[in-house]
Amino acid sequence: MLGFVSLFMDVSSELIHSLLPVFMVTSLGATALMVGVVEGVAEATALIVRVFSGTISDWLGRRKGLTVLGYGLGAISKPLFALALTVHWVFVARFMDRIGKGIRGAPRDALIADLTPPEIRGAAYGLRQSLDTVGAFVGPLLAIGLMVLWAGDFRAVFWFAVIPAVISVLILVFGVHEPGAARAQPRPASPVAWRSLSEFGADYWWIVVAGGVFTLARFSEAFLILRAQQLGLADSFAPLVLVIMNVVYALSAYPFGRLADRMSHGKLLAAGLVVLLLSDLVLAQASGLAAVVAGVVLWGLHMGMTQGLLAAMVAGAAPAHLRGTAFGFFNLVGGVAMLIASVLAGLLWDELGAAVTFYAGAAFSILALALLILRRSSRVS
Secondary structure (H helix, E strand, O other): OOHHHHHHHHHHHHEEEEEHHHHHHHHHHOOHHHHHHHHHHHHHHHHHHHHHHHHHHHHHOOOHHHHHHHHHHHHHHHHHHHHHHOOOHHHHHHHHHHHHHHHHHHHHHHHHHHHOHHHHHHHHHHHHHHHHHHHHHHHHHHHHHHHHOOOOOOHHHHHOOOHHHHHHHHHHHHHOOOOOOHHHHHOOOOOOOHHHHHOOHHHHHHHHHHHHHHOOOOOOOOOHHHHHHHOOOHHHOOOOHHHHHHHHHHHHHHHHHHHHHHOOHHHHHHHHHHHHHHHHHHHHHHOOOOHHHHHHHHHHHHHHHOOOOOOOHHHHHHHHHHHHHHHHHHHHHHHHHHHHHHHHHHHHHHHHHHHHHHHHHHHHHHHHHHHHHHHHHHOOO
């Protein structure tokens, strides 16, 4: 049922997000740097807020209340996009939307771990990622259809996005029941249990560092949309970029989640980084839409290979009663990295061009690969 909650909210969010970079540039006069700042702050906020929501959910011993609050804020933010007259309005709406995502993310991920046996945890996170991603490509498809139907009226499409957001909250409130197992675990003495971080081992901290560097290599998907538009894709069809990416993501997340239960996590993560590196190089050198499609397909494949895997790695390295805190702190580091990556991407785009933006992403992919190699070498020695 949680999968359907995520699906409907993702449909709503992607209806908006698949059009938002183009709306900001063409209708509100934003630069690539402005897009990078809005997207970077928004996504970083979602990740950073998770550290507090996860820790509070551990302290309460309950997950559902915070999850409802998070999805509710996401639903309330949707009308603000339709009303936006300046980039500042968009910033406020994205900020509210991502606060909601941050509040719900860690408790939801910890809830999945509470419900799932360790031997199928990779598959469980892969399945959740696949269901999330189904919504993430249905949303852009709807956006294309509605843009064509309503003659490119961005605001009408944004109003329509309110409907699936409300459905998502209703399913969560009335269809999801919290298990008692989470409340039976030992709980931190305070909601901000920083001393609990001492209970995490070296494996967990290595995952945190690796995840942060990985995020530096993977800036906002808004720049994929802008790259396609730059090379000739019409505004109404801009959501096709996310449709293609998320179809590949959805089809690959569950199989790679199952594979993560059977092979070395380090090797699979390294393979995902190689795919991201290739994606950045293809997008940097693209001279037409065919090359953009190839780069976007590789981007979606790397997401399917790595995102569920990283979640399973965090869950496996953390004590059961501190999983919310573990996911939260992991996302705190990822949030800071996402902010840096997206602002840097926008700055490079405006000052040096789109190609340099993607070459920088490739450089960070190489750095992350080097960290993996060093980690493996230190374990062997």
